[in-house]
Amino acid sequence: MKILIQPCLKLPFYYLLTFFIILSHAKSQSQLYDQEHGVLLKIKQYLQNPSFLSHWNSSNSSHCSWPEITCNNDSITGLALVNTNINQTIPPFLCDLKNLTHVDFNLNYIPGEFPTYLYNCSKLEYLDLSMNNFVGVIPDDIDSLSNLQYLNLSYTNFTGDIPASIGRLKELRYLPLQYCLFNGTYPDEIGNLSNLETLDLSSNYEFPPSKLPLTWTKLNKLKVFYMYGCNLIDEIPETIGEMVALEKLDISQNSLTGHIPSGLFMLKNLSILFLYQNSLSGEIPDVVEALNLTIIDLTSNELTGKIPDDFGKLQKLTGLSLTLNKLSGEIPESLGLLPSLVDFRVFSNNLSGTIPPDFGRSSKLGSFHIASNNLSGRLPENLCYHGELLNLTTYDNDLSGELPESLGNCSSLLEIKIYNNQFSGNIPSGLWASFNLLTFMVSHNKFTGVLPEILSSNVSLFEISSNQFSGRIPTGVSSWTNVVVFEASKNYLNGSIPEELTTLPRLTTLLLDQNQLIGPLPSKIISWESLVTLNLSQNQLSGQIPDAIGQLPVLSQLDLSENQFHGQIPSRLPRLTNLNLSSNNLTGTIPSEFENSAFASSFLDNPGLCSDTAALNLTLCNSGTTERSSKDSSRSLPLIISLAVVTFLLACLMSFLIIRRCRKRKQGLDNSWILISFQRLNFTESNIVSSMTEHNIIGSGGYGTVYRIPINDLGYVAVKKIWNNRKLDKKLESSFHAEVKVLSNIRHNNIVKLLCCISNENSMLLVYEYLENSSLDRWLHKKRKSSVVSGSVHHFVLDWPKRLKIAVGIAQGLSYMHHDCSPPIVHRDVKTSNIILDSQLNAKVADFGLARMLIKQGELETMSSVVGSFGYIAPEYVQTTRVSEKIDVFSFGVILLELTTGKEANKGDEHSSLAEWAWRRVQLGSNIEELLDNEIMENSYLGEMCNVFKLGVMCTSTLPDSRPSMKEALQVLLMCGESLAHGERNVCHYDVIPLLGNSKGECRLDVDNDS
Template identity: 55%
Template sequence: MKKTTLIFLHFSIYISTFFHLLSHANSQLSAQEQGILQNLKKLWGNPKPLKHWIPTNSSSHCSWPEITCSSGSIIGLSFRDYNINGTIPPFICNLKNLTTIDVYNNSFHSTEFPRALYNCSKLEILDLSQNYFYGAIPDDIHHMSQLRELSLGGNNFDGNISASIGRLTGLRKLVIISCPLTGSFPPEIGNLSNLEELSLASNSKIVSTFPSEFGKLKKLKFLWMAETNLIGEIPNTIGKMEALEKLDLSKNSLTGKIPKNLFMPKNLRIVYLHMNKLSGEIPPVVKAFNLDVVDLSENKLTGTIPDDFGKLINLTGSLPPELGRYSMLETLWVSTNRLTGQLPEHLCDNGKLVEVIASENQLVGELPKSFGNCNSLELVKIYRNNFSGNIPSGLWTSLNLKMLMLNDNSFTGELPERLAWNLSQLEMNNNRFSGKIPQGVSSSRNLLVLKASNNLFNGMIPQDLSHLTTLLLDRNQLSGSIPLDINSWKSLNTLNLSRNAISGQIPEELGSLPSLTELDLSENQLSGLIPSKLGLLKLTSLNLSSNHLTGNIPSKFENDAYAHSFLNNPGLCANRPSRSLNLKTCNSRLQNSSQTSYKLIAWIIGLVVAVLLGLFISFFVIRNHKKGKHRLHLTWKLVSFQQLNFTESDILSGLTANNLIGSGGSGQVYRVVINHSGDIVAVKKIWNNRKLEEKLEKEFLAEVKILSSIRHANIVKLLCYISSDNSKLLVYKYLDNHSLDRWLHRKSRATTFSSSVNHVVLDWPKRLRIAVGAAQGLSYMHHDCSPPIVHRDVKSSNILLDLDFNAQIADFGLAKILIKEGEPATMSAVAGSFGYIAPEYARTTRINEKIDVYSFGVILLELTTGRKANDGDEHSSLAEWALRHIQDGKPIGDILDEEVKEPCHLNEMCHVFRLGLYCTSTQPSTRPSMKEVLTVLLQCSQPIKNREKNATTTMFLPS
C-alpha cells in the first residue's frame, strides 16, 4: 500500500509539473505573439483600425476581430478593407501556427511577390488581392505547398502566369483577375486536380486560347474567364468538367461552334457565353436540367433553338416553341442575334414572366396574346425587330410594367386612355401607331420618358405632361397650337415636336420651364415673335428652323452656338450682324440714326458726371486729410486663429498699389511685409461693391468658416481675418513661389519672373510632387472632413507653391460644405473657370466631390502637356482635345510637354496623363474618388524616389 501511495504521489507531481510547464510555455507563446502584433502595428504606422490593439493580459489578442486563435495561438490574420499602407514583413512568419493571411483591398505594396511568406510553413489561405504588389508571379511559388486558397487579383503583377502554380496540387481556389499579365494561360493549371474555383477574368493584356487541359479539372465548380481576350474555339474537353456549376466565358473573342457536350455537366446552373463571335447552332441541353441562366446573346448563332430548351424547369434565356409551358420562366434574354420566327405563345403560361429582352433580332409577327394578361411583366425590350400588328390591350396597363421599348418595328394601333400606373419609360419610335395622343397619357405618376417619334399620331399636343422629363413627338401629324397652360411641364428637360403641322405662336411660358435644356420645334407652321423669355433657358440645343417666325431673336442667341437654330425663317432678324446666324440685321437705318442720337446724349451726360465726380473727389480728399492716421484704428476688427506678431494697422498700411500682386473675381491680393519683424503675409481684400454686398459677404463667411476649421499641410493656412462695416480682409501665410499656373505656362512665367529667370522650367519630378500634394489636400477635404468639403474652383492658379515647391490649395471663396454626406447640393449659379468646369455642373449646377475630381484631372493634363485648361483647339477645351487625341489612336507621347519629356520620365508622364483622362470622364460615376487618385499618384511617384535603384512601375488604370 505504501508503495502504491508513493507511485501515485510521484505521478501527481509529474502531472502538476507538466501542466505548469505547459502553462508557462503558453504564456511565453502569447507574449511572443503579442510582440509580433505590436511590431506589425508599428511598422504600418499605427493605423486607426488597429487602435484597439492594446494588450491587457497574456491572451487578450485572441479577442481582437482581426485575429483568429486556436488553442491560444494565432492561426489567422484578416485585415480586409482596412486601408492599411505598408509592406508584409518577413517576421510575420514568426507566428508559427499561422494558416491564413487576408489583406484584401488595402494599400499593401511591394516591388515583387512577397517570397518571405514561403517561411510560413503552415499557410493554407493567402489573399493579396486589391493591393499594389508588382513584379512577376515567381517560378518557385510551388514552395508554398500547403496552400488551399490563393487570391492575387487587382494588383500590378505582370509577365506570364508561372507554370509553377500547376504544382500547388492542394489548391481548391485560385483567383488571378484584373492584373496587367501577359502571355497565355498555362495549361499546367489543369493539373490542379482538387481545384473547385478558378477565376482568371479581366486580364486585358493576355491573349490566349482556352487550354484544353482545363478539362481535367474534375472537381471544378466555378469557372470565370470573362473579358480576358480568349480567342479560338472552345475545346470539347469543357464537357468533361463534370462538377461544373457556373461557366462564364463572356465578352471575349471566341469563335467556332459551341461544343456539343458543353451542357453535359448535370449540375450546370449558369452559362454566360454572350458577346463573343460564336457561330453555328445551339447544342442540345442533354442532362443539364438544373439550368437557371443561359445567355448566348450578341453572337452569330444561326439555326433553330433545340426543343429540349423548352422542357427545362428553371430556364432563363431561350426561345423554343414550348418555352414557358413546362417551366416557371421568369426572364428571357436573347438580344442581338439573328433569331427569326415569333415569340413563343406560352412564355407567360405560368404567370412568372418578369423580363423579356429580345431586341435586335429578326423576329416577326404579333406579340403573344398571353402578354395581355401577364401581370408579372416588368420589363419588355423588343426593339429593332420586324414585329407587326396591335399591342395586346392588357400589356399597356399591365400591373407591374415599368419599361416598354417597342421602337423600330411595324406595330400599329392606338394608345389607350390610360397607361400602366408604374410605367416609367415608354419608347415607340419608328412604328405605325396612329390616332390621337390621349390627354391622360401621363396619368402614370411614374412616367418620365415618352418617345413616340416617326409614327402617324394626329390631333393636339396633350396639355397634361406631369412628371415627364423627355417627350419626343417629332415626325408625326400633330396639329393645333402648343398649349398655353403648361404648368405641368416643369419637369421636362427634352422636348421635340419637330416635323409636324403645329401652328400658332410659341408660348412665352416655355421660357419658364426650369429644367428644359433641349428644345426642337423645327419644320412646323409656327408664326409670330420668339418670346424673349426663351433666352432665360439654359439650353444646350435649340432648333426653331423652317417655320414662319418674325422679329428679333432674343439677344442671348446671337452667337455661333445657335448658328443652325433659326434657318429658313425669312422674317427673323438679329440686332447685331452675324454671318453664322444667316439672319439679316434688324432695322439697320433706324438703328444707325438712333445710335447717333444716343452718342450725343451719352457725351452730354458724361461731361456732367465728370464735373460732379471731380467735386466729390475734392470733398473726400479734404475730409480724409483731416481724419489722418486715426482712420486705421476706428472701425477694424481682427479675429485671429493663432498667435500673431502683427496688428491690423500693420496690415492696413501695406495695402498699397505697389504691393498688389493679383486680382480675381472677388477681390485683390497684396504682398505685405511686416516692418518690425520682416515676415511676409498675403492679404486678400474683398471688393466693396454695394450691389454685390450680400454675395461677397457669403463668400467671405464661407472662406473663413472652412479655412478656420481645417488644418492640413497641403491647404493654405489662414492666420486671421480683419473686417469693418464695408471691407473684409483675409490674411494668409505667404508662399514665395506664387501659383502653379505661373510656373507651368510660358506666358505666365514671362510676366511673373524677371527676364533672367523666366526661362526656368518646372521639371517633371517637381510637377509630380505638386500633383501628389494637391491630391492630398483634396483627398483630405473629401474624405477626412466631416461633413466633406467641395472646393468648386480647383485650378492651377489656386494651387500655391512654397520655396520647396510643396503645393497648397487656396481660394475657398467658392467652396461649399455639403449639407448631408453623399447627398449633392444645388447651387443657384455655376461658379468656376472655363476649362475646369465639369460638364454636369455646367448643365445642372448640382455639386458633389466629383466636380473637383474633374477639375483636378484637367490640372493633371496641364502638368503633362504644358497646355492651359482652355487651350485644346479653337473649338474645345484641353480635356476634350486630349480625349479626341487618344480616340484617334495617336500616341500619348506626341502631346506630352517637350520641355520636360525625357525617356526616364516618359512612363510616369503617360500614367498621369491617363489618370487625367480618367478623372475628366463625362459621366461622374466613372470618375475615381480623390482617395483613389492619390493612391495612383503615390504609386507613380515611387520610382522617382527610388531612381538610383532603377525601380520601375506598371500602373493599371480602368479604361
C-alpha cells in the first residue's frame, strides 16, 4: 500500500510547483511589459510628444502591435523611427530596452556625435543611423557593439578616419558608409571582416588619393562592393580575382589607371561591373568566364584594341556600354546573337566595318547607340523585330543605303538620331507617324521624297536639313502641334509657305533657308508666340515683309536675306540680336533701333534703303537729322528736370531710413539666438555675433552682408547676415530657409560647406567655411590686385590650367546637384560671383538662396517671378519663368565663355550679352582662336580653350534641349583636362567632343543644327 500511496501524494505537489512557476513567469513578463512600455512613453516624451507617435499611450493596445515596434516573446527587440523628422539626439536611455537587437533611425535630422551609449544595447545586431546630421568621427571603440551584423552610417557628416576597430566586428555582414565626409585613410583591417557581404564606400569625395587596400581583395564572402567616386588611384589589384563571391562591383568615377585585370572577367558570380570614368588603358581581357554578367559599363576610359569575341558568350548580358574609349576593329558578329541584350552603347570609338546583321532579332533590343565611329554599310533589318526599340543613335558614321522598312512599323521608337551619314531613298512611311516618336534627326544625308501630311503628334525635334527632300510644305503641317524645332535647310522644297505653318504654338526654331520656296509670307501669323529663330534666307520669296513679324513676342534671330522682298521694313520689329535682310529689294528708312554698327551687315544690297546715320554704310536719307535732334532735345528737357527732382526726394527718404536703422542698431543685440549645427563646431553663437563688426565686413552677397569672423582653431569662418528688420521680409525669409534646406542636405567637395545657422526674431545668419581666395569674378575680371595663395602673393591673372581646373570643379558641383541628388537641385543663380575659390583654387558653388528642389527629374517647375543676374539668365526662363536643370547649364555655359574669352557676362559688346556675342561671332564664321582671351594666349593652350569655348556656346543654346546635361558637359571638360595633362596643347581635338557636333577641321563651330 505504501508503494501505491506515495505517488498519489506527490502528484498534487508537482502540479502546484508548475502552477507557481507559471505564475512567477507571468508576473515577470508583466513586469517586463510594464517596464518596456514605460521606456517607450519616456522616448515619446523625450522627442517632445510628436504627432506621429500619438498612438503611443497607456490606454492603447499592446505596444507590440505598434508599427514602430517589433517583439519576440512579448519583449521588444526592434525599434524603427524612420523618416519622422526627428531633430533631437537619440534618447540616452534607449538601451533600457534590454532585448533590443534592431535599431533604425534612418532619414531624420538627428544632430550630435555618434551615440556611444548605444554600447549598452549588448544584443544589438542591426543599427541604421544613415541620412542624419551626425558630426565628428566614428569612435575607435565601435567594436564594443560586438554582435553587429548590419551597420549603416551613410549620408552623414562623419569625418576623419574610418577606424581600424571596425575590422574587429567579426559578425558584420553589411557595411554601407557612402556619402560621408571621411578625409582620412582606408583601414586595412576591413579585410579582416570574413563574413562581410556588402561594402559601400561610394561618393566619399574628400578622401585623399589612395590605393585600394590589397587586404580587402581577400574578402571571399563579399558580394556587393561599391567605391565609386572615392579618389582611388593606381591600378586595380590583380588579386581582385580572388573575391570569388563578388556579384556587384562598382569602382567607377575614380582615377584608376593601368589595365583591367584578367581575373575580373573570370569571377563566376559577377553580374554587374561598373568601371566607367577612370583612366584605364590597354585592351579588354579577351577571355571571359564570368558568364553571369548582366551589365558591363566601361564608358569613358582609354581602352584600346577590339571588343572581345568572348562577350558573345554572355547569354545573360542585358547592357553593354563601351562608349568614349579608343576601341577599334569590327563589332563581333556574336554580339548580335545575344538573347538578353537590351542596351548596346559603343558610340565615340574608332570602330569600323559593318554592323552585325542579327542585332534585334535575338533579343528585345531597347537602345542602340553606335554614333561617332567609322562604321559603314546598312543598318540591320531587324533592329525593332520585337517592337521594343526606344533609341536609335547612329550619327557621325559612314552608313548608307535605305532605312529598314521594319522601322516604319516600330511604334515603340522614341528618338532617331541618324544625321551625318550617307543614307538615301525615302523615309519608311510609317516612321513619320510613329506614335511615340519625340526626336527625328536625319540631317546631312541623301534622303529623298516629300514631307508627310501627318507627323507623330509627339515629335518636338524635327531636323531634316541637308537632304534632297522636295515638294511643298503640306497644309497638314498644322497637326504638328508639339514641334519645337523644325529645321529643313538645304533641301529642294518648293511652293509657298502655307499659313498652317504659323499655327504651331510651341515652335521656337524654324529653318527653311536654301530651298526653292516662292511667293509671299503669310500676312497673318496665328500662333508663333514661342518663335525665337526664323531663317528663310536663300529662297525666292517675294512681297512685303508682313507687319505680323514685328508682333512676335520673343523673336531674337531673323534672316530673310537673298530673297525678293520689296517695300519698307516694318516700322515695328522685336528686339532682335541677329537680323539679316540683305540682298532683297527693300526701300525706305532703316528703323532707328537698328541704326548702329552691330547691324552693319544686316541691310546690304538693298539699293532702295537709306539710313539717318553713317554707321550702316548706306545712303543717307534726306530728312533733317540736326533739326530733328534739336527738337528731341527741347522735348526731353522737362523730363530731365522732373527726373532730377524725383531722384533728390528719393535720396532724402533713403538717408532718413539709413539714419533710423543705425540708431536702432546702437540699441544693442537681441540675445535670444538659436544655433542649429550641421558640422562639429568649436564655437558658439556668441563668438559669432560679438565679432560681427564693421571691421570684419568683406562684402555683400545675395540678400545680405558677409563677414569674415576669426575662430581660434579654424582660422576663420564666413558669416552671411540676412538684412536686419523689425519684421523680416517674407522673400528674404524664404531665401534663408531655402539655402539652409539645400546646404544642410548636400555634401560635395565642390559645394561650399554650411557649418551652422543662427537666428533670432530679427536676424538670420549662415555660417560657412571660409575660403581664402574669394569669388571667381574678382580673379577673372581684375577686381583685385593680388591674392594670397598658400602663403605667397600671386598676380590676379589666372592661366589656362587653373581656369580649366575651376571649370571642372564647378561642373562637378552642378552635376552632383542635378544628377546625384534626389530630388535634383536647381541653383537658379549660377555666376562667377557665386563661385568661391579655396587656397588651392578649387572651385565651390555657393549662395543657394535661390535654389529649388525639383519634384521629379526633368520636370519643369514654374516660379512666380524670374530671379537671377543679367547675362546669366536662360532665355526660356525669362519667357516662361519655368525652372529646369537646363537654366543652370545655360549659366554655366556663360561662365565657360568668361573663362575662355576674359569678357564679363553682360559685356559681349555694346549691344549684347556675352552669350549673344559668342553666338553671333560663330554664326559669322569667326575663327574661334581670335575670340579667346589674349592675356593667357601666350600659354598656347589653344586646343583646350577652343573646345571649352565650343562647350560654352552649346551650353548657351537658345533651345534647352540642344544644351548638354551637366554630366555630359563635365565629361567633355574632363577629357580636355586629360589632353592637357598629356601635353597636347596646340590642336583643336574635336574628336573628344562628340556631343558638340562633327567639326574636324580648323577652329570653327557649325551651329546650323543647334541654334
